[in-house]
Amino acid sequence: MPAAGSGLYVGLMSGTSLDGIDAVLVDFSSGTPRLAASHHVPFADPVRAEALALCAPGADEIDRAARLSNALAQLYAEAVAATLARAGVPAAEVEAIGCHGQTVRHRPDAGYSVQLVNAALLAELAGVRVVADFRSRDLAAGGQGAPLVPAFHAAVFRDAREHRVVVNLGGIANVTDLPPLGTVRGFDTGPANILLDAWAARHLGEPFDRAGRWAASGSADEPLLCEMLADPYFAARPPKSTGRERFDLAWLERHGVATRRPQDVQATLAELTARTVAEAIARECPGAAAVCVCGGGARNDDLMARLARLAAPVKVTSTAALGVDPEWVEAMAFAWLARQALLGRPGNLPEATGARGPRVLGAIYPA
Ligand SMILES: Nc1ncnc2c1ncn2[C@@H]1O[C@H](COP(=O)(O)OP(=O)(O)O)[C@@H](O)[C@H]1O
Ligand SMILES: [Mg+2]
Structure with missing residues (x-):
């Protein structure tokens, strides 16, 4: 079980640039979020190339997407471990990881946006509760699912x-x-x-x-x-x-x-x-x-x-x-969004996404 009220959350962001993973540890225990540690993991060329390839229609997408989701979970878990090591914070003290995943499709007009990550595997590897899939609920409420920051x-x-x-x-x-x-x-x-x-x-x-x-x-x-x-x-x-x-x-x-x-x-x-x-x-x-x-x-x-x-x-x-x-603002936003989810608070702004109303975002994978 995560320590009750440690106020420590990890945020993981890997955006459309496909440059790599931004990982942060954010301390919410005081009034203002404080960046406690940060770490960037550049994508190796084959990972970047496969993520880029999956951004467009192609052959054998289901297996390839599943394999990339597993590979990303592994890389995200390594980024989390490196970030926590920098801060000297054990995984057990972290309340949750907020993981954006890697976008390979964004089609709000069709009602979906796909971010790859095997969040269950990330929770298993990191030993920390994971909040992922932040965009779907906003889309379900008629929103764009973006921007969430x-x-x-x-x-x-x-x-x-x-x-x-x-x-x-x-x-x-x-x-x-x-x-x-x-x-x-x-x-x-x-x-x-x-x-x-x-x-x-x-x-x-x-x-x-x-x-x-x-x-x-x-x-x-x-x-x-x-x-x-x-x-x-x-x-x-x-x-x-x-x-x-x-x-x-x-x-x-x-x-x-x-x-x-x-x-x-x-x-x-x-x-x-x-x-x-x-x-x-x-x-x-x-x-x-x-x-x-x-x-x-x-x-x-x-x-x-x-x-x-x-x-x-x-x-x-x-x-x-x-x-x-x-450099770390967007990753910090996903730590904040994970916290909103655990507190049962909305993460979207209907005026930004066009959703019918505020919604609690994300799917929770226990540690
Ligand atoms: N020193 C730099 N000079 C110019 N552009 C840079 C530099 N460092 C980063 N960038 C740009 O920022 C991008 C990464 O920005 P980032 O905020 O991580 O985007 P995303 O959220 O899409 O991953 C890189 O792909 C590059 O275009
Ligand atoms: Mg980036």
Whole structure:
């Protein structure tokens, strides 16, 4: 049995970027969640390749998905063990693990979103209760099942005076509007790193464009940018969420990128991310005074500079300015969501997902 009320939860996030696993230990025993330890496990190439392959229809998917779910449980369990070792905390003291799993399909229009992980195996290997499958209940209640982080953003970043917007630059970008008074909302604006990473992989042979230096060496192609901006996703009003089903290399290729200089395409993609985020904030978050960025994109200096230029006079910083390392925000959100589930409290915000109402999210696998 987990120690009653230790307030310690593990959060596990592996997002659409397919970069790897972010693991955190969060201490909720005081009023504010405190990051007690963190650990990143990059995916080995075969795991990344198989997860990416399963994001599109293919042969023998049922067995392959089951095998990847088992492999992921193993990797998540190793990430948990490493995180707890760093903190010197035994597994028995952890109340639960909140595990997002690896998204391979996100089809809210069809009523489902699939995150792979064998949660039973993770509970068995870690010796800790696991909460997983957070999205299904929101979808069952008519929601998008995404984004799920806005409730956590509201819990930790909302301010009584300053109107803040939290922007998560993961594979996909999502924003959370935090007006001091009124309704907290959130939605996916479109691609953040998915396309930047794919283009960098193709032309640099690197998993991503470090600090955005390659993008900074090119110049954004305005006609190409306009063509991309015409995708109806960007003008659609929230609630909305998206993924690799829509924004993938095939989407990029439909825009005739082959005839452009690769570094100009990269610059255009960076501008696309910055512009769609800035425009979404201007349109949907009127009165915002501060934009606080989290996710791996916060380390992309070129992208941050573009966003700062387009969002001005609204100031752009990272969540580090609010005392939370941008790298770990999303993983911390899943520790928080696990705690909400165990306390029988809702994890979704109906204004963000479009669900019929607040719902307790997740399926619980006892230790
Ligand atoms: N130093 C860096 N320079 C540029 N981009 C970076 C850097 N570090 C991370 N990133 C970007 O952040 C991504 C990972 O962000 P993350 O928030 O983990 O996304 P996800 O939640 O989709 O996994 C990487 O794929 C990469 O695009
Ligand atoms: Mg990641």
